[in-house]
Amino acid sequence: MKTSSGLSRVNPLTYNLSMAGFIIGVIASMSLFVVATKAIDYTWRWYKIPSYFYGTTSYDVKADIQGTLESIVTKDKKTLIIVKGINDSEEYSLPESGNMLVSVGDNIYPGDIMAQYKKTGIGLLTKGILVTLEVSIYASIFGIIIGIIGGIMRISANPALKWTSIVYIELIRGSPLLVQIFIWYFVFAAIINGMLTSMGIHEISALWYGIAALSFFAGAYVTEIVRAGIESINIGQIEASRSLGMSSAQCMYHIVLPQALRRILPPLAGQFISLIKDSSLLGIIAVRELTKATREGITTSLQPYEFWFVCAILYLILTFTLSMFVQYLERRMETP
Amino acid sequence: MIKTENLYKTFYGDNGENVNALVDVSTEIEQGEVVVVIGPSGSGKSTYLRCLNHLEVATKGHIWIDDVDILDQKTNINKVREEVGMVFQSFNLFPHKSVKENVNLAQRVVRKKTKNDAEIKTMELLEKVGISEKADMFPAQLSGGQQQRVAIARALAMHPKIMLFDEPTSALDPEMIGEVLDVMKSLAREGMTMVVVTHEMGFAKEVANRVIFMDQGAIVEEGTPEHFFKNPTHDRTKLFLSQIL
Numbered sequence: 179m180k181t182s183s184g185l186s187r188v189n190p191l192t193y194n195l196s197m198a199g200f201i202i203g204v205i206a207s208m209s210l211f212v213v214a215t216k217a218i219d220y221t222w223r224w225y226k227i228p229s230y231f232y233g234t235t236s237y238d239v240k241a242d243i244q245g246t247l248e249s250i251v252t253k254d255k256k257t258l259i260i261v262k263g264i265n266d267s268e269e270y271s272l273p274e275s276g277n278m279l280v281s282v283g284d285n286i287y288p289g290d291i292m293a294q295y296k297k298t299g300i301g302l303l304t305k306g307i308l309v310t311l312e313v314s315i316y317a318s319i320f321g322i323i324i325g326i327i328g329g330i331m332r333i334s335a336n337p338a339l340k341w342t343s344i345v346y347i348e349l350i351r352g353s354p355l356l357v358q359i360f361i362w363y364f365v366f367a368a369i370i371n372g373m374l375t376s377m378g379i380h381e382i383s384a385l386w387y388g389i390a391a392l393s394f395f396a397g398a399y400v401t402e403i404v405r406a407g408i409e410s411i412n413i414g415q416i417e418a419s420r421s422l423g424m425s426s427a428q429c430m431y432h433i434v435l436p437q438a439l440r441r442i443l444p445p446l447a448g449q450f451i452s453l454i455k456d457s458s459l460l461g462i463i464a465v466r467e468l469t470k471a472t473r474e475g476i477t478t479s480l481q482p483y484e485f486w487f488v489c490a491i492l493y494l495i496l497t498f499t500l501s502m503f504v505q506y507l508e509r510r511m512e513t514p
Numbered sequence: 515m516i517k518t519e520n521l522y523k524t525f526y527g528d529n530g531e532n533v534n535a536l537v538d539v540s541t542e543i544e545q546g547e548v549v550v551v552i553g554p555s556g557s558g559k560s561t562y563l564r565c566l567n568h569l570e571v572a573t574k575g576h577i578w579i580d581d582v583d584i585l586d587q588k589t590n591i592n593k594v595r596e597e598v599g600m601v602f603q604s605f606n607l608f609p610h611k612s613v614k615e616n617v618n619l620a621q622r623v624v625r626k627k628t629k630n631d632a633e634i635k636t637m638e639l640l641e642k643v644g645i646s647e648k649a650d651m652f653p654a655q656l657s658g659g660q661q662q663r664v665a666i667a668r669a670l671a672m673h674p675k676i677m678l679f680d681e682p683t684s685a686l687d688p689e690m691i692g693e694v695l696d697v698m699k700s701l702a703r704e705g706m707t708m709v710v711v712t713h714e715m716g717f718a719k720e721v722a723n724r725v726i727f728m729d730q731g732a733i734v735e736e737g738t739p740e741h742f743f744k745n746p747t748h749d750r751t752k753l754f755l756s757q758i759l
Contacts, residue, residue: 417569418606418665422620422672423596432623436610513610514652 306471320393325400350398407438599669659690
């Protein structure tokens, strides 16, 4: 909505001068940066980037144990290498097209590159984006579910529900997300996975503990947003629906929540944009999301500048898309 | 139909200042009766009305609706409210739902009617309040008078035995008051039991079977409109009438 008011009129000359100043400022700071990178002899190699999205990557097959190469068998378009040690043996497989660097009977030591092969497919950064998206989508869905339940509990007349919600909010908001991720991964995950293993069930991967940490973190903020949304609904709406014989649950579901959710869409979007950015912390517990993938990309390419810029821009694309989507939703949900 | 006995309502203020909104209110309203409650602002007339469908919980006393004691903890108040329609000063239509959905909703959710049955009833009622051509519009697109007529249709959709009106015309522009009053008058002619809090003395004179005058939480005087407007007995009533007529 554009508004023009007599209070905010700017004289055209001032306007143009300011605009020119802004553009000059942007260009100047960018040039300064380029000059500075020249001064420290950084060579930009942007051409290296695309292959990290999609392309052919070369992989090494490395031995883990010491022993003799027993056999090389090709079957079903795969090559199988078997290394036999003194009292153990290990199998390695690679595509048929791979290039063998050793032959049967050779002595193998740990770390030896036995073969190399190339594979075409999505690269490191694309995988990172997919993981970031996966984490963000799951955490947003769980976050909003937790938030709605928490928000309703927060305004409940039942003190047990209300105080559960308050304690949850204060605990989550009072400590750094990074610490919470550590607690989820090094405390909860250790306990839960330990129990699962002792029962003979598969461990849950770090990804899910990361999602849990983000969900509960976002959930606390969403709880407060939902509470504010519910409280912003005119009491007359509740009176009208209750006077028609609706139960408080029916009133909440049909009248209050639909109106509240529409109102809280903008702050909710802000929260989920934060969530996407916060997911970058999950690299610390070995979830290979975008930031972690970028760091790995830098170790193989040795081009940190390009990678960090690309990483930042990818986050910008994700968050911008989300905010566009929310604006679209807001327009769609608008009633006259 | 509605019987109140020694009803008290006290609002407890944070600063220890309590307001006695209702003081010993006892009255009985028969089936088919149209009762108009009048009185200065703060006299407790709205509080009385809101106590009747438990939007306010009376502090002390008894209310029977159709012989059901609504202040009894065991009473399912939602069941009682299904039988008691209420129309508010500020309409309180659901802004996120179209006119049709506003009227449909409770029929579907509370009365568990099928979509078809609800829709037939809805269109019939919208016809009755003269607004059927706006069925697909949203409340914000309607004038105040139209909104209030939709609100009446919404309450009627539940087939209530009693209709409560809480200053239904006070928020309206003067030229829209008539259309709402007309709907209320036709409802009264059909024999609906109605309790109306209003400042429309014309409506009271024309339609009411009985007028109740309240002041400072208590019923000061009640009687037929003729008695009330021609020869009121209490000084307080005379003063009030002289101020507004």
